[in-house]
Amino acid sequence: MKRAAFAAIAWLLAGTSFPHPAPNSFLRLDIRPDGIRAEYWVPVSELAFARARDPADEAYPTYLVRHFGFETPAGEPWRLTIEKVREADYAEHAFLVAEIRLVPPSGASAREFVVVDDTVTHEVRNHVVYVMAKHGDQADLLGALQYPARRLSVAARQPAEAR
Amino acid sequence: MIKQTSFAVLGLVAAFVSPLGRAANTATPLCQSRETPGGARDIATALDKLRPLLSEKQRAALDRPLTETSAIQWSNLPLAIVPRAGLRLGDLDERQIAAANEVFNAALSTCGLLALQQIRQADDYLAAFDKRQIGWHGGNYFLSVLGSPSAGGPWMLQLGGHHLAYNFTFAGREPGATPMFIGSEPIRFEVRGSNVEPMEAQTSAMSRLAVAIAKRTGSRLSGTFTDVVKGVVVTGEPGKPPSGGTDTGFPHTYPTGDTDRGIKASTLPAEELELVRVAIARFAQLPDAAISGALLDAYLAPGALAETYVGFAGSPDLGTQGSYVRIDGPRVWMELVVQRAIAFPDQLHYHALWRDKRSDYGGELRR
Numbered sequence: 001m002k003r004a005a006f007a008a009i010a011w012l013l014a015g016t017s018f019p020h021p022a023p024n025s026f027l028r029l030d031i032r033p034d035g036i037r038a039e040y041w042v043p044v045s046e047l048a049f050a051r052a053r054d055p056a057d058e059a060y061p062t063y064l065v066r067h068f069g070f071e072t073p074a075g076e077p078w079r080l081t082i083e084k085v086r087e088a089d090y091a092e093h094a095f096l097v098a099e100i101r102l103v104p105p106s107g108a109s110a111r112e113f114v115v116v117d118d119t120v121t122h123e124v125r126n127h128v129v130y131v132m133a134k135h136g137d138q139a140d141l142l143g144a145l146q147y148p149a150r151r152l153s154v155a156a157r158q159p160a161e162a163r
Numbered sequence: 164m165i166k167q168t169s170f171a172v173l174g175l176v177a178a179f180v181s182p183l184g185r186a187a188n189t190a191t192p193l194c195q196s197r198e199t200p201g202g203a204r205d206i207a208t209a210l211d212k213l214r215p216l217l218s219e220k221q222r223a224a225l226d227r228p229l230t231e232t233s234a235i236q237w238s239n240l241p242l243a244i245v246p247r248a249g250l251r252l253g254d255l256d257e258r259q260i261a262a263a264n265e266v267f268n269a270a271l272s273t274c275g276l277l278a279l280q281q282i283r284q285a286d287d288y289l290a291a292f293d294k295r296q297i298g299w300h301g302g303n304y305f306l307s308v309l310g311s312p313s314a315g316g317p318w319m320l321q322l323g324g325h326h327l328a329y330n331f332t333f334a335g336r337e338p339g340a341t342p343m344f345i346g347s348e349p350i351r352f353e354v355r356g357s358n359v360e361p362m363e364a365q366t367s368a369m370s371r372l373a374v375a376i377a378k379r380t381g382s383r384l385s386g387t388f389t390d391v392v393k394g395v396v397v398t399g400e401p402g403k404p405p406s407g408g409t410d411t412g413f414p415h416t417y418p419t420g421d422t423d424r425g426i427k428a429s430t431l432p433a434e435e436l437e438l439v440r441v442a443i444a445r446f447a448q449l450p451d452a453a454i455s456g457a458l459l460d461a462y463l464a465p466g467a468l469a470e471t472y473v474g475f476a477g478s479p480d481l482g483t484q485g486s487y488v489r490i491d492g493p494r495v496w497m498e499l500v501v502q503r504a505i506a507f508p509d510q511l512h513y514h515a516l517w518r519d520k521r522s523d524y525g526g527e528l529r530r
Contacts, residue, residue: 021502022390026401032330041401048388049485090401097401126390126500133499148388 022046023093025120025129028139031156035078035103035110040068042119044087044094050123060085064098067119072108073153079103111156115143118150133157175294175339176447194274194448202453203333204294205269206320207312213262217250221259225250227318234524237321237328238395238410239344239514241286242298245395245408247324252283253302263306270320277295279304281361282327288352293506298325317527325513331454335525340455341518342410343392343446348504348512355387362513366481368442369488369499369515373479375435382426385473388487391498391516393417413528417496417520424491425474439473443490444495458519462495471495484511493518 023043031039053067054063061082070078084099098118120127128146132139143152199367214222227233229246238245255263267276283301292300303324310318317335321328332339351360376382396412399405418424428439440463447459461467470493477486486501499515 021505026399028400039401046389049389052387088401091399091405095401123387125384125386125388126392126394128396132260132400141398146392 006143022126023091023095024127025108027115027117027129027131028134029132029156030134031110033110035101036070036113038098038100038102040064040098040119041088041090042098044096046120046127047096049147050120060096061098066121067121068100068117069105070102071114071116072105073112073114075114076105076108078105078108078113111158113154115145115152115154116123116150117145117152118147120144121150125143143145167274173428181510193444194272194469196272196452199453201269203312205451205453206331209262209265209269209313210308213259213266214441215260216262216397221250221254224248225306226308226311229317229527231528232328233307233309233323233346234319235413237323237330237342237344237410238408238519239326239328239346240397240408241325242300242303243296244298244405247305249305249307249321251302252304252306266306266320267322270322270329270451270453272448272456274445275329275451278361278449279322279327281327281346281359282345283324284354284359285347285349285361286325286351288354289333289348289506299506316523319524329450330524331450332522332525332527335522335527337519337522338454338457339522339525339527340447340450340458341523342413342451343517344515345446345449346512346514348506349510352511362515365445365499365515366513367443368438370479370481372435372438372442372473373436373475373481373486373488376426377471377475377479378429379426379431382474384425384476384489385423385486386476387485388476388500389485390502391500391514392489393496393498393518394516410528413523415518418491423474424472425489427471428471428473428492429469431473431524436468439468439471439490442473442488443495443497446515447495458494458522462492467493467495477501481513494522496520 009046023046025043026041028039051063064082065080069080081101082098082099088095088097104113115131117129121129126146128144130144131142131152131154132141142154142156145152217225236248252263267279271279272281285305286303287301291482293299295419304327305324307321308318309321310316318333323329328342328344330342338351345362345365347361393415395409396407397405398407428436443462444459447455447462472491475488477483481501484503485502488499490497496518499513501511502514503508504512
């Protein structure tokens, strides 16, 4: 805790400088009874490497749905709607932030699912996607994806169990 | 033959003998170790001479319990991003520095000592140009003893800071010289009129290997590399300070089979196989021979070498961002990547990592 506090202070004192040349992605999930609202933060620099061989005119949402989705543990796909894509900065890197609505098939739990994703990781071998569940101001890390893995099974805790 | 090597910055002067040749290439100048056995006993003796010179607070920083948390608390990132525990070298007085240097002499070969010196010099160089409060400073390097050398159980010597992590484990399940990280920004620079290139030995060996194998089918790895693959784990959450930056990804899984691992060393002609040996030695000879000599022997044993894969991505001459070379054997994992520089964004810089698939942390942290 002390160490984390020191790191936070140091980071702020440093004018938020974060000298890491290979930023990772963050998939932040707000899990609700009927589905999930997700923010998928993908660094522009790493995405450019991943899309280098793609058709130049393909829009990012089109690209994203080819590489990203949710499934039930039995393999049934969730309904996915990309509601918005915006630009944002984090730790001195530019990100594309996709705001995504995910709805499980009828009768399926919104808390048990498989993240299927290789948006960047199909190309960038060191890239990691951190998947986290939002609980108020906090977020629990649910797991991570790095090549060659492209599927992450998640059984998220109920809100009462969350820290 | 006795070699005298002087170190301007650290003031290290030590006598070295006995090339570490063993199974390695004997035609290439190699790193050297001390005449005395080196390793655990010498390090423990040097530590016993250092401790009485330290304040109580400094001793508490130096000697800490060996736990999983303390062991994996190394990083290649600068101090402002990943605070370090341990005895800060920049706080030592002259007598303490001299005693600490004896610890380094016992733990490192001539090449390992030079890497320590020059990587610290690189941080001093950066501090003069990049005024962001990132923690660039040759004094921001730390020495730790995790566990007790006299207790009979496993213990570790950690020495590191930005772009440097030596992690040596003694009296564990396995002799452990890894994980070891070295990096360099700038790639080369000038100190008092002399050119300094901290990773010249490693990058030239890896580049020569990559150039030699580039013409061979299967040597090019798929994908893009913007950092080493098995390095420290930087996490965080958008809107909050980045966190992590330590080895929380341990233990790692490694590629298996023949697919996308590069080319098998057993298929290479003798002169290219020699380049593999030299590249491995350039990393494995940074610690004192008493620490890593057996590991080097294991990596270069004919059976192991035959099962070792070498591959590259990007430019084999390591001249462009994303260039990458990897040596992936039954035990050895060595990777070197060329990244965009941080303080000088129009330049490049190196990251390199050596892991042992069996004896990282002396095999003490297997889960």
